[in-house]
Amino acid sequence: MNWNLLRTFVVLAESPSITVAAERLRLKQPTVSVALKNLEDRLGQRLIDRSPGRFELTEAGRLLYREAVNINGSILRLATLMREVTPQISGHVRIAVASHVVCPPFDEVIADFYAAHPQASLSIDVITSTDVVAAVTAKRASFGIALVRAQDPALDYVPMYREAFGLFCGPRHPLFGRSDLTLDDLQGHSAVVFDTDRLQDALQDVTLLRARAALAPEVKGVSENLEEVRRMIMAGLGIGPLPKHVVARDLRDGLLWQVPPFEDLPEVDVFLISNPATARNRAEDKLLAALMEKLAATPFKERTYG
Known part of the structure; x- marks a missing residue:
């Protein structure tokens, strides 16, 4: 052939x-x-x-x-x-991640690893969760971090962290700044959503959250990228879901306002995904092992945000 x-x-x-x-x-x-x-x-x-x-x-x-x-x-x-046959660890690591992964243990592992192995290099590709899984499956990525709808038995999945989603609006929205809001006040307002925010997908619980709020069925803004969903919410296109720990600074700075509900919010797991069939270089092996050790040593409740 x-x-x-x-x-x-x-x-x-x-x-x-x-x-x-x-x-x-x-x-x-x-x-x-x-x-x-x-x-x-x-x-x-x-x-x-x-x-x-x-x-x-x-x-x-x-x-x-x-x-x-x-x-x-x-x-x-x-x-x-073949380039890895050297005394020093100098390989390249390519990580595929969904947009705006915020996980302090992940940052700590990267910092410690590259301080110990300055000859190694790193690239991080920000793509959709679906494309993250595809990149890991095809061995184009050393490993990936993403939301997962259904687990592929050929891949390994480790829960990396859990994030709670709330509903938010921006400064131009008529509900911004109101502390007396109830769910009824949200009814009929336009929505901003993630592309995967639908039933039978990774954010199906967030879809149900929007249904609880009875937002208008017409979607005013949609993106697969968290930063762009955040941008549209801030611009006043509508009310939309965001991970609470990711936007904590925006709330303090007055750029976003959380609206009801405030309890029983959906929690979504973000996974570390690797392919056991991938022949990794030493840098990839050591970084992945260090990340796995860090996660194992950190109680999951400390990796549950929001």
């Missing part, structure tokens, strides 16, 4: 069209089309349905993608592992 064909197929499977895949691979479109045809001919299977208006993986294509993405991740890491 020609590995270049498999690598091309992985990019095709993650693209909406051959044209986009060719751009990502920095190749011409006919070259990518020929590569796909050669792979299909070699396997004797149609891998992508390319009928008019469609560009979707076939059943055989989905099977091949699941296997190829793991092979791809392993091969891409070979050069990194």
Whole structure:
């Protein structure tokens, strides 16, 4: 099997069209089309349905993608592992995180690790929780931190911290600054939401919180990024949910105002996610181990915020 064909197929499977895949691979479109045809001919299977208006993986294509993405991740890491044959720990760690992860033990571990191993390097990719899981699965990330809807048995999950969500409005909102509010006062006001704020998703309990407040069904603002949800709430687009410990300073500075309910607020767990099939360099291994040890030594109630 020609590995270049498999690598091309992985990019095709993650693209909406051959044209986009060719751009990502920095190749011409006919070259990518020929590569796909050669792979299909070699396997004797149609891998992508390319009928008019469609560009979707076939059943055989989905099977091949699941296997190829793991092979791809392993091969891409070979050069990194070979560079690690040195006395010093100098590898690179890539962490994929959901937006605005606030967890003091995490910060302490990073600070201690890079003080002890200054030759190591770090990158943190802020992406959606779904993409965090995908990056860890595909071995593109050393490990990840994200909200989780359903756990993949092929990955390892450790509860990292728990955060409580409240409802907030900004200075331009008519309810801002009122200390006499009840749930009835929220009824019919417009809402700002997270993209995953819906039933059967990671923030389903937050969806139920909005339902308790009887906010208007029409959503005025939506984002997958916490900072942008916060921005829209501050701008007065509507009332929206945010983790209480994340916005504590905004409350003190008068940039946000918490509205009812104040009790029985939804709590959401944020997980440390790792892939046991990933061949990690020494920096990745040691940082992940240090983080696991820190979490094990810190009672969960001390990692429950808000």
